[in-house]
Structure formats: C-alpha cells, structure tokens
Amino acid sequence: MKKIIIIGGGFAGAYIARQLESEFAVTLFDTKDYFEFTPSVLRTLVEPRHLPKIEVPHQAYLQKAVIVRKPVMEVADNKVIAGGMEYLFDYLVIASGSRYTVPIKEENIVIAARGRDLQQWAHQLEKAKKVLIVGGGIVGTELAAEIVDRFPEKEITLVHSKKDLLDRNPRKAKEYARRFLQQRGIKLIFEEKVIDTQKERIPTAKKYITNKRGEIFADLAFLCTGIVPNSEFLKKNEKISLAESGFVQVNAHLQVANCPNIFAAGDITNIKEEKTAQAAEKQAEVVIDNIRALAAGRKLREYASKARPMVISLGKWKGILVYRQFVWTGFFPGLLKRLIEWKTMHRYR
Ligand SMILES: Cc1cc2nc3c(=O)[nH]c(=O)nc-3n(C[C@H](O)[C@H](O)[C@H](O)COP(=O)(O)OP(=O)(O)OC[C@H]3O[C@@H](n4cnc5c(N)ncnc54)[C@H](O)[C@@H]3O)c2cc1C
Structure with missing residues (x-):
C-alpha cells in the first residue's frame, strides 16, 4: 500500500484522512488530538456546555489511519521529521492551516x-x-x-x-x-x-x-x-515555495509547485479566495481525487476557486x-x- 502522510487534522486534513484511509496507509500528524468545528468556538465562550458538540477525537472517526500527535518539524522530498523521527511517504498532504489568537484557536493541546x-x-x-x-x-x-x-x-x-x-x-x-x-x-x-x-x-x-x-x-x-499560516516548518525545504505572506504556492491541481507528490489544501494554500472551512473541504475533495488519479496514472482534476x-x-x-x-x-x-x-x-x- 502506498503511504500518505497528512499534516494537520482540521477541515481539510481530517476529511482527506477519513476518505483515503481504506485505500492507502494513511498517517495523520496533528498538534491536537481532536477535530474541532472552529466556526462554533465563539459560541462556546458564552456557552461552554456547547463544546462537546463541536469536538471529536481523531481516533473516534479514523479506523485505520495512524494518528501521531506531534508537530511536523521538517519536510524533505520523501519524508517528514517529527519528534526526532523520520516518517516516509509516497504522497504528502500539507493541511496545516492557520493559527488565530488564543482562545479562539489553540495548538499543541489535547x-x-x-x-x-x-x-x-x-x-x-x-x-x-x-x-x-x-x-x-x-x-x-x-x-x-x-x-x-x-x-x-x-x-x-x-x-x-x-x-x-x-x-x-x-x-x-x-x-x-x-x-x-x-x-x-x-x-x-x-x-x-x-x-x-x-x-x-x-x-x-x-x-x-x-x-x-x-x-x-x-x-x-x-x-x-x-490569520497566520502554519508554514514555518516548511521553510527549510527550498523546493516548497512559499508566498511572501507564508502561504504555500500550489498549481491548479493543488500540487505544491515543483513537487508532484506533495499536495496542499485548506487555509495554508495561497489560493485567492476567502479562507473558509467550506473552501478547505472543496480543496480536500480535489486532493483526494488527485491522489487516487496519480496512484492510478490517470489525469488530474483542477480546483475551481469561486465565491461560495x-x-x-x-x-x-x-x-x-x-x-x-x-x-x-x-x-x-x-x-x-x-x-x-x-x-x-x-x-x-
Ligand atoms: C472564529 C472563526 C470562525 C470561523 N467561521 C467560519 C464559518 O462560519 N464558515 C467557514 O466556512 N469558515 C469559518 N472559519 C474559517 C475556518 O475555520 C478555516 O477556514 C478552516 O478551519 C481551515 O481548515 P484547515 O483544515 O485548512 O486548517 P485548520 O482548521 O487550521 O487545521 C490545521 C490543523 O493543522 C495542525 N497543524 C499546524 N501545524 C502543524 C504541524 N507542523 N504539524 C502537525 N499539525 C499541524 C493545527 O493544529 C490544526 O489542527 C472560521 C475561523 C475562525 C477562526
């Protein structure tokens, strides 16, 4: 089975992991151990009992994927480095999203x-x-x-x-x-x-x-x-091109420029559109199709950015x-x- 590493368990990463875990050997890296419906976090500040309704541990919805709660520190051509260890991949998805001020978004937390x-x-x-x-x-x-x-x-x-x-x-x-x-x-x-x-x-x-x-x-x-893009860990890799703002540059197939086996989806991409959960999921759908297509030697799909x-x-x-x-x-x-x-x-x- 081909290995896929997904960095980030937000709207894009969680969705991709869920869809591909039966066909590929998926490893999901996230600094958190749960998926959170960010758009409702503000409600929980005035109504904390709402919190369980908007959070779910990754292990509750992923049956086969390996979940690693560690920040990825570096990305090389065919491996990522996290917690001092190397993890090999055939395909990589960068879905590390963006950060916001505490308490609205938090990282490194269970x-x-x-x-x-x-x-x-x-x-x-x-x-x-x-x-x-x-x-x-x-x-x-x-x-x-x-x-x-x-x-x-x-x-x-x-x-x-x-x-x-x-x-x-x-x-x-x-x-x-x-x-x-x-x-x-x-x-x-x-x-x-x-x-x-x-x-x-x-x-x-x-x-x-x-x-x-x-x-x-x-x-x-x-x-x-x-928002601020979570892309510091990509800076050591000269092949991965980051825009001045820190967002990852992708082509129409959502492949990272010059890296055909590396995709990016969600807030982290430099696509000119509102950074929303919906857009993250739409990009995730294209990445899912394109990883399948790449593995099967088929033509890749293009992502159409549009107002939603x-x-x-x-x-x-x-x-x-x-x-x-x-x-x-x-x-x-x-x-x-x-x-x-x-x-x-x-x-x-
Ligand atoms: C308060 C608020 C309200 C919003 N309301 C709406 C709304 O109503 N509708 C809407 O569509 N959108 C809304 N958004 C935007 C939406 O939440 C984001 O567009 C969406 O979360 C992006 O998803 P993502 O998967 O790209 O990234 P994220 O959700 O940011 O997830 C990225 C994940 O990657 C992890 N990560 C980062 N770096 C690393 C690393 N090095 N190694 C491992 N893991 C890493 C992070 O901890 C995080 O878990 C809102 C955002 C905020 C802040």
Missing part, C-alpha cells in the same frame, strides 16, 4: 485541556464587566454578537481599523451587523487601531491605547485580527447569509449555521 481552557475563558468572560474586541471582521463581529446576546448588561467596545464592520461584504450585510450591535449597546469605534498590541498583555491589561490617543478600559480583551455562500452568525438566533451581492438576514441564516455545524459533526461521529 481535548481535555482544550475543554478546561475554554471553561476558564468563559468564566473570566462571565465575570468581566467591560469587554474589548479588537477587529471588526467576521470573527470580531460574531464574537461581539455572541457576547452581547448572552450578556446584554456588559459594556462592550469594538475597535476596528476600517470604516465599517465585515470588510469585503455587501453594504446590506455591513448595515445589518452594525445595527445589530449598536441596538444592543455595543460601542463601535471605526478607523482606529489599538496600538498596545503585545499579545500576551492583551488578555490581562486594563487600559488600551489607540493610535488616536483614545483610552479604553476593559477587564477582558479579545484580539480578532486575522457564507453564513455569519449574530448571537444564537440571528445571522447573515451572503452569496456574492445577495444578502439574507435574520432567523433562517442563523439557523443555517447550526445546521452546518450539525451536518459536519455528524460526519465525524
């Missing part, structure tokens, strides 16, 4: 510790009277909505460097989100940046300074300012569905997000 950490954050949030959210993209907006929905009495400030919430989305979506937060008393500060951005101080400091000399006082702050519908949740019951310029707001889009969570997790149970 499922029990993740539960404890999130519980602690939820407890701190419950105690906090004043909360600061830095960043008004999708994550910052969703988090603000979750907090105000669950704790309407808290004093919440959201600082965003742009003119409005939800950059890159149609005007109707921005307006709906802005109204949702403002009507619930959230103070929105636009075109301003929190410059006291030492990440390790952010969760504990009480006073935050902005570039316009504004002062914001908060018991707890969340930094929601964008996206659901932004606003608290427990409201949401916004955006598809190109089409915007649908209210209860049903909110419900849709719950259905997507249920459908995804159902697949891994």
Whole structure:
C-alpha cells in the first residue's frame, strides 16, 4: 500500500484522512488530538456546555489511519521529521492551516485541556464587566454578537481599523451587523487601531491605547485580527515555495509547485479566495481525487476557486447569509449555521 502522510487534522486534513484511509496507509500528524468545528468556538465562550458538540477525537472517526500527535518539524522530498523521527511517504498532504489568537484557536493541546481552557475563558468572560474586541471582521463581529446576546448588561467596545464592520461584504450585510450591535449597546469605534498590541498583555491589561490617543478600559480583551499560516516548518525545504505572506504556492491541481507528490489544501494554500472551512473541504475533495488519479496514472482534476455562500452568525438566533451581492438576514441564516455545524459533526461521529 502506498503511504500518505497528512499534516494537520482540521477541515481539510481530517476529511482527506477519513476518505483515503481504506485505500492507502494513511498517517495523520496533528498538534491536537481532536477535530474541532472552529466556526462554533465563539459560541462556546458564552456557552461552554456547547463544546462537546463541536469536538471529536481523531481516533473516534479514523479506523485505520495512524494518528501521531506531534508537530511536523521538517519536510524533505520523501519524508517528514517529527519528534526526532523520520516518517516516509509516497504522497504528502500539507493541511496545516492557520493559527488565530488564543482562545479562539489553540495548538499543541489535547481535548481535555482544550475543554478546561475554554471553561476558564468563559468564566473570566462571565465575570468581566467591560469587554474589548479588537477587529471588526467576521470573527470580531460574531464574537461581539455572541457576547452581547448572552450578556446584554456588559459594556462592550469594538475597535476596528476600517470604516465599517465585515470588510469585503455587501453594504446590506455591513448595515445589518452594525445595527445589530449598536441596538444592543455595543460601542463601535471605526478607523482606529489599538496600538498596545503585545499579545500576551492583551488578555490581562486594563487600559488600551489607540493610535488616536483614545483610552479604553476593559477587564477582558479579545484580539480578532486575522490569520497566520502554519508554514514555518516548511521553510527549510527550498523546493516548497512559499508566498511572501507564508502561504504555500500550489498549481491548479493543488500540487505544491515543483513537487508532484506533495499536495496542499485548506487555509495554508495561497489560493485567492476567502479562507473558509467550506473552501478547505472543496480543496480536500480535489486532493483526494488527485491522489487516487496519480496512484492510478490517470489525469488530474483542477480546483475551481469561486465565491461560495457564507453564513455569519449574530448571537444564537440571528445571522447573515451572503452569496456574492445577495444578502439574507435574520432567523433562517442563523439557523443555517447550526445546521452546518450539525451536518459536519455528524460526519465525524
Ligand atoms: C472564529 C472563526 C470562525 C470561523 N467561521 C467560519 C464559518 O462560519 N464558515 C467557514 O466556512 N469558515 C469559518 N472559519 C474559517 C475556518 O475555520 C478555516 O477556514 C478552516 O478551519 C481551515 O481548515 P484547515 O483544515 O485548512 O486548517 P485548520 O482548521 O487550521 O487545521 C490545521 C490543523 O493543522 C495542525 N497543524 C499546524 N501545524 C502543524 C504541524 N507542523 N504539524 C502537525 N499539525 C499541524 C493545527 O493544529 C490544526 O489542527 C472560521 C475561523 C475562525 C477562526
């Protein structure tokens, strides 16, 4: 049996491992020992009992694949190095995704510790009277909505460097989100940046300074300012080309440039599209087909990047569905997000 190594057990890696474990000798490397439905993590900060619904240990859905909970430190032509050991592959899939600030995404952690950490954050949030959210993209907006929905009495400030919430989305979506937060008393500060951005101080400091000399006082702050690709471990391999931003350059078949037996899928690729779970799964499907095709000597498929519908949740019951310029707001889009969570997790149970 040909050997496949998959680096990363997120939306792309977990899906590929599950689909290919019966046909190939699959080894999944992940820094965590579980799959997590990241889009619902924000809900668990206000409702920690939701956590078991969005996490599943890799060993629960993988029957044959070998699971190694170690970070891959290096990739060579036909092997990866992890924990000081070498592991050979015929095909490699880089699905190491991206990182975000704690507690929204965590690495190097087991499922029990993740539960404890999130519980602690939820407890701190419950105690906090004043909360600061830095960043008004999708994550910052969703988090603000979750907090105000669950704790309407808290004093919440959201600082965003742009003119409005939800950059890159149609005007109707921005307006709906802005109204949702403002009507619930959230103070929105636009075109301003929190410059006291030492990440390790952010969760504990009480006073935050902005570039316009504004002062914001908060018991707890969340930094929601964008993703960073997990590609440091690839830098020693000169054949694997990384874009300046750190994302992996792939061709139309999702092969890493110059490395026909190495594929990449998910947030880690440099494909110009929204970095979403949906896109990660669509790319995973192409990688699955192409590994099968490569093994059988068939022609490879191309990945077609395109706009896909996206659901932004606003608290427990409201949401916004955006598809190109089409915007649908209210209860049903909110419900849709719950259905997507249920459908995804159902697949891994
Ligand atoms: C708060 C939030 C809300 C979101 N909401 C939505 C939404 O509503 N809809 C949507 O479609 N998308 C949403 N997204 C985006 C979505 O979560 C990501 O696009 C998706 O998780 C990408 O999947 P992935 O498999 O590429 O990578 P990831 O999910 O990042 O998984 C990568 C895995 O690789 C592991 N890893 C990293 N480096 C190594 C290494 N060296 N060795 C071994 N393992 C490694 C990581 O620990 C991780 O387990 C949201 C993201 C966030 C942060």
